[in-house]
Amino acid sequence: MIEFDHVSLRYADGTQALHDVALRVPRGQFCVLLGPSGAGKSTLLRTVNGLAKPTQGSVRIDGIVMSPATAAKLRRRVATVHQHFNLSPRMSVAGNVLSGLLPAVSTTRALLGWFEPRHRAKACALLERVGLEPVHLRRRAGELSGGQQQRVGIARAFMLDPEVVLADEPVASLDPRIAHDILSLIRDAARERGATVICSLHQLELARHFADRIVGMRAGKVVFDGAPDALDNAHVQALYEAAPASGHDGSPQLGAVPALAA
Ligand SMILES: Nc1ncnc2c1ncn2[C@@H]1O[C@H](COP(=O)(O)OP(=O)(O)OP(=O)(O)O)[C@@H](O)[C@H]1O
Numbered sequence: 001m002i003e004f005d006h007v008s009l010r011y012a013d014g015t016q017a018l019h020d021v022a023l024r025v026p027r028g029q030f031c032v033l034l035g036p037s038g039a040g041k042s043t044l045l046r047t048v049n050g051l052a053k054p055t056q057g058s059v060r061i062d063g064i065v066m067s068p069a070t071a072a073k074l075r076r077r078v079a080t081v082h083q084h085f086n087l088s089p090r091m092s093v094a095g096n097v098l099s100g101l102l103p104a105v106s107t108t109r110a111l112l113g114w115f116e117p118r119h120r121a122k123a124c125a126l127l128e129r130v131g132l133e134p135v136h137l138r139r140r141a142g143e144l145s146g147g148q149q150q151r152v153g154i155a156r157a158f159m160l161d162p163e164v165v166l167a168d169e170p171v172a173s174l175d176p177r178i179a180h181d182i183l184s185l186i187r188d189a190a191r192e193r194g195a196t197v198i199c200s201l202h203q204l205e206l207a208r209h210f211a212d213r214i215v216g217m218r219a220g221k222v223v224f225d226g227a228p229d230a231l232d233n234a235h236v237q238a239l240y241e242a243a244p245a246s247g248h249d250g251s252p253q254l255g256a257v258p259a260l261a262a
């Protein structure tokens, strides 16, 4: 269970990115964050791995409050899938997947490539799980297509059997068919392990298809929270309709609107 307990976050320059967000995401849920650019989706995700610190309120993972004292331990339970994959392009596919162990093994071991056989076996099994053939194992990650790179990113994310998977627009740079495959992989791999997923998306149709629950955000606030079926056109319009000019209140820009037609 991830609990956002009245989380507000103001960046150093005065931008109020989150405003009193109160949510409980139960174990195993696939929760999609929807909302226009600047709504605070990425910021909310970053509070879960401790990369952004609430100025008010707190985030708890299974009852433990994210704080400097608990961050290192909690981070091992949280994995991230990135929009731009964030692989080491010159490193092999296998090396990238094994790097998912970094929070748990010493950097020296990792740099020298000293991974135990069970870790290598797990990396291979995960690569198979995400549909990458063994022929790719020794290729440099940077040589793969975007969809293949994201498969590697997912395999890496699952190396430490995370309880929570954060995915920030994981399919934004992929074509629609691949996007569907990648979201299926994240959902199914998480389901098999009982992991919770919080995933930000800009594509309404994908959100409706994959989410157990949709949280609509606008200007740092939760403005919709419910099952995909409950999100009607009026909600969508309210989520994305033109807002007053963006300022220090974190009002959204309208960059996301065209994606609604997808
Ligand atoms: N490091 C930062 N310093 C100051 N302001 C920031 C920082 N990161 C984000 N912001 C601001 O906080 C607000 C929320 O940004 P955030 O990136 O969380 O939105 P988002 O919903 O993820 O948007 P997008 O859909 O474009 O990714 C925006 O007004 C943004 O400009």
Ligand SMILES: [Mg+2]
Residues within 6 Å of the ligand: 041, 042, 043, 168, 200
């Ligand atoms: Mg974002």
